[in-house]
Amino acid sequence: MITKKTLQLNDQKISYIDEGSKTSPAVLLIHGVPESSMLWKHLIPEIASQGFRPIAPDLPGFGQSDRFPYASTWEKYVAFITDFMEALSLEKIHLVVHDWGGMIGLRWACDFPDKVESLIISDTCLVPGYRWHPLARKWRTPEVGERVVEAMANKEAWMTNMKKEIPSVDEDILEDFFSIFEKEETRNTILELYRSANLQLVEPYQKLAQIKKPVTILWGENDPYIPSGFAYKTRDEQFPHATIEIIPSTGHFIHVEAPEQVIPFVKDHYQSVLNQK
Template sequence: MEKKNMIINGKKLSYIEKGNVNDPPVLLLHGVPESSLLWREMIPCLVSCGFRTIAPDLPGFGQSEPFDESSTWERYEQFISDFTRELKLDKFHLIVHDWGGLIGLKWACDHRERILSLFVSNTTISGDYKWHSLAQIWRTPNVGEKIMKRMSDDSQFQTDMKNSIPNIVDETLEDFYRVFRTPESSKVILDLYRSGNIEKVKSYNQKLNQIKIPVTIIWGENDPYIPFEFAYKLQKEGLPHAQVHIIQNAGHFIQIEVPDKVNFYIQQHFKNV
């Protein structure tokens, strides 16, 4: 899928943009270790629903260059402000997955007047969340660096990802691998996870409660990283008016595993906004 490039703060930023420039915009934020190609099956669906669809490779992921400074949670939030300003996106619909949700939901709480609707999958900012085992390793100094060295083995990465997501296509797989290639590139993930102190969002349930726009939450029933119970927790604690849908026989990467089901819920959501 063809990407465009721009320069933000002196760094190359790659992104996918499809649809009519005058249509209402939708911003899609991927997670770790993903890229804009996570959304390759959703983008045509959104365009056919009448939306301008914009999906960046977050800095350091896919084909985007990393920040000069540490790749922290806060720095990615600043990036959302920079990127949307560059594209002159004032108000937009927001679709998030995984770390894209930790970044995007926190940003949405602080800029709620700019968000037209929210479509959330497999992500949480709940204070009750306990990091999954790989995240705990990444968050541990020295241990994280050692495991990253192992994960830089391209063929091993491909094998592991294909075991996890059998229907992933090679172009997407190669894009996802880019962040692991070198100790410098993989530092992006270590920085991000080590900055991920959930204490920072203790106050955000209150802020989420002030978001009165349409919200859909979808989840893979078998997500090994963030259990589907957190879909209901997000609804109960912060977004009581949200529609929640759990997709059976699907894991964490639902956009690739079951794209037709994700697109069904996207169509439902955008029919009602």
């Protein structure tokens, strides 16, 4: 049974999962939109069983974490990682990212490559040339985005749509994901984040090539938001030493759609980390 803890950070309540021994190497897992730390429900026990300490925050505004008291911009989420790590006295981390968690976490890694001990990257993009998917384009459009997130606050309809997209997902995971839509102030978090995206924040992406530690790239074969071709683009432009695994017959949310297919690759990744020591 995974339970969430809370801490006060910059006068905000931050909810997070923290499993494993406090003396074990830390694994920081950063979720995307519209997700929460429960994205990692199936991976966290497996990572802990390998002798690591998985830590997964609900990003501000998501799950049970308070939203920022100011605009929820990309820059603020990047800064949040540093603040969160300082609050938990984390010096170096193994980083695991998905969706917007990759754009946040990898952008943070551009500034702190020496703090990254290994990377697992899935269904995300921090390379020039990515075109926003249709829903993202709506969220980025003033007035249109507001109408779209308000419509998504219809829980019954949202849950029905998500169960079509991820038929095998656990109900408690979707319940946690939906929490961001329950209030207007947290719904606006999504709009603020998407609208804050700009090319200047992508420019340092080449700094990721400084990270020579183990990198595993996992992707859903049929991801409708970020096509699997970006897995290879990420490797070719940033991590030529990375291992790529495409999860067959899966979409965007591979960790909760097909955990039984993802977990072996996660275990292989951390075994490779241990074997290098």
